[in-house]
Amino acid sequence: MTAEDRGPEDGEQVRIVEVGPRDGLQNEDRTLPVQERVELVERAVAAGVSRIEAASFVNPERVPQMAGAEEIMASLSEPARAASIGLVLNRKGLDRALESGVGEVNVAVPATDGFSVRNQGTTVEAMLETLADIDGALAGTGVPLSVTVSTAFGCPFDGEVPTERVVEVVRRIADTSAVEIALADTIGVGVPRQVTELLRRSEEVAGGRTLRCHFHNTRNTGYANALAAVDAGVRVLDSSLGGFGGCPFAPAATGNIGTEDLLYMLHRSGLRTGVSLSGAVGVAEWMGERLGKTPPAYLGRAGAFPS
Template sequence: MKWPASIRICEVGPRDGLQNEKVMLTVEQKVELIDRLVQAGAKMIEIGSFVHPKSVPPMADTDEVAKRIKRVEGVEYRVLVMNVRGLERAEAAGVHKAKLTVSASRAHSLSNLKRTPEEVIRSFAGCADYAAQHNIELSGAISTAFGCPFEGRVALEQVISVVSHFREFGVTELSLSDTTGMANPEQVYGYAIRVKEQFPDITWNLHFHNTRGMGLANVVAGMQAGIDRYDACFAGLGGCPFAPGASGNIATEDLIHMCHEMGIQTGCDLDAVLAVGRSVQQYIGHDSASFILKAGKCSDIVKRKKD
């Protein structure tokens, strides 16, 4: 089995992790966490979302967060948007990478946005035009790419249809997102192989939730299929407020620990990321689903035995 020499991790904690928490962090706390993540080696960070504040109140201060973080050369700061207004806010805040998202599941899309996936994608035409005119790079995320709480397993053909529409707008970086934590390694491998073969010009990213304990196994399947970019969230927070039961992204520290144990480089300082995770738990006032925050690193056990 040939493993990748390295992978790239996009830290989605400041957006996907915090948007589900009852405790809303201050701007100062968010800025501190983002700056520390960069110091720990993060090269891609989803710092928040520019959506209507009534829809996702914890993200209402993303404008201020974006203005106050310390920008470091070589680090990609990105946001989630849903329309041109979101892109306008991103530009005003100095953010030049934005992600559009659409569900592969018709039922999930109708429940969430009251529109079909096709209708949502058509609404992105204005976003593509605005981004091209204002030097904003667009990426896309296909939510419920593997399973839907209303439809069950999502057919690969539905995913491919969404991919094709994104390509029509010139989007060449896409994420397959297991929004509901229903994916399994065999499915992930099969879907990843197929989309890579059919769309070789697209840069692929995978986004897994650990809702049913298969998150890291799905990462392994993705690596076997040749994908080397993964989303992860500090302390394993998160989920989707519009998908029942979709709790828990894979924890950044768990992913880094697994990769380092396998000899796969991430460019991240695991101890520094663990320290961020501990701070996050203090800020939100409860423990999280992170395995390494609970059990420690494998090397900690060896060290204790030697001592």
């Protein structure tokens, strides 16, 4: 691996949040055993990933692919544990995450009631109240809080999501100690112009919080949206090794943008990520072998340029 493999040394930094071990696996037919999920996290960290969705502290009966969160955290090396993000949706999940030693807590707050009720069993307003409770419980722990606004660009149940609705959810999140707010295109319906406008409006009420974006390539707009976000000033993006991913509670929510494809685009655009492109391709191939399928991302098949 060369320095150029992680982006030009003099390039501006764009940080990658690797979501493969959580969002990438939660909708797969084949459930990977705990030790293989641990190895996936370790391999990603070795490739240069500094933040990674390592575990989901949700009800394993609803999402069996995410069972064993505590075992995963207990088996991680110290560097991987420090890089780990744990998804929580309630106080019980938070207690589990803190006892497991996660490096960061992420809470998902949908922008629409249709998705919130089906995915989390509660309304958006009730979820915002839960977020405030989680925020209070995190005080003094030293564990940072990030919040993801799901269905910010469109909902599989409620349809179009008014910008004002998303902006109000962001404003409410900004009342907490969250250090970062992610806007998520959960079902891959957003387009670049929408990305630019939603980021502009969200920044107005985010109170200086870092804005992050999470895109799916369901309708082949994910990478264009990612570049639009970067052009709008976003410097943190979610992606999934191999382009795996989807939501079991969102019909037709196919894969996340692939980490290796995103790295290629960013590096060739003169930006630095610190994540090895060749390393990411290798981890995605390893992941595909265990899932018994070819990774949806393209770079593993086409190869980098220059080769």
